[in-house]
Amino acid sequence: DAGITQSPRHKVTETGTPVTLRCHQTENHRYMYWYRQDPGHGLRLIHYSYGVKDTDKGEVSDGYSVSRSKTEDFLLTLESATSSQTSVYFCAISVMGGDNSPLHFGNGTRLTVT
Amino acid sequence: QQPVQSPQAVILREGEDAVINCSSSKALYSVHWYRQKHGEAPVFLMILLKGGEQKGHEKISASFNEKKQQSSLYLTASQLSYSGTYFCGTYSPTSNTGKLIFGQGTTLQVKP
Numbered sequence: 001d002a003g004i005t006q007s008p009r010h011k012v013t014e015t016g017t018p019v020t021l022r023c024h025q026t027e028n029h030r031y032m033y034w035y036r037q038d039p040g041h042g043l044r045l046i047h048y049s050y051g052v053k054d055t056d057k058g059e060v061s062d063g064y065s066v067s068r069s070k071t072e073d074f075l076l077t078l079e080s081a082t083s084s085q086t087s088v089y090f091c092a093i094s095v096m097g098g099d100n101s102p103l104h105f106g107n108g109t110r111l112t113v114t
Numbered sequence: 115q116q117p118v119q120s121p122q123a124v125i126l127r128e129g130e131d132a133v134i135n136c137s138s139s140k141a142l143y144s145v146h147w148y149r150q151k152h153g154e155a156p157v158f159l160m161i162l163l164k165g166g167e168q169k170g171h172e173k174i175s176a177s178f179n180e181k182k183q184q185s186s187l188y189l190t191a192s193q194l195s196y197s198g199t200y201f202c203g204t205y206s207p208t209s210n211t212g213k214l215i216f217g218q219g220t221t222l223q224v225k226p
């Protein structure tokens with residue numbers, strides 16, 4: 001168990017409202033990631049972090065921002081939610097980062113934007 | 115750019131074999147394989163780091179052909195528990211800053 005908790009697990013929100021998803025880990029790992037999963041697209045990287053206050057964009061970062069003020073928490077914010085952001089969001093951690101370190105995923109947050 | 119997986123879906127009977135392929139247009143450092151059961155999070159299966167390296171996980175093994183920029187996942191004598199969606203994830207030299215990019219997934223259904 002990699003000690004990853006995502007909250008909330010489910011959320012329904014209206015178009016135009018801001019939404020923040022939280023990923024919390026208990027192992028103090030340096031590398032954290034946010035992916036979204038949509039049918040036919042697999043898992044797409046939104047943003048990732050390689051340390052406190054060190055973040056970078058992934059493949060599909062438009063409309064999303066992230067913050068990491070503590071090692072254990074990685075927040076994903078949808079600044080103004082749109083229906084195209086309806087998805088399942090997974091947080092993941094990597095013990096060492098890089099190409100030889102597996103990702104461990106949280107249980108996901110199902111977000112519906114109406 | 116996402117790696118491309120094939121086939122998109124496969125249906126098997128218990129005991130049959132399957133191969134899932136993962137191809138990239140970019141040179142690769144490594145390939146990861148994950149399995150996701152319905153309604154659950156993806157779970158790590160294995161990493162392949164070297165060209166031609168094969169790794170095994172029970173009756174699931176994989177190969178990595180660095181030259182061809184592709185990897186294959188082999189499921190032998192499939193069991194009902196193998197059902198799920200399989201994802202490959204790749205690292206490329208130009209993105210070796212901790213970014214794992216996944217393919218679109220291959221759905222495997224094993225029937226009794």
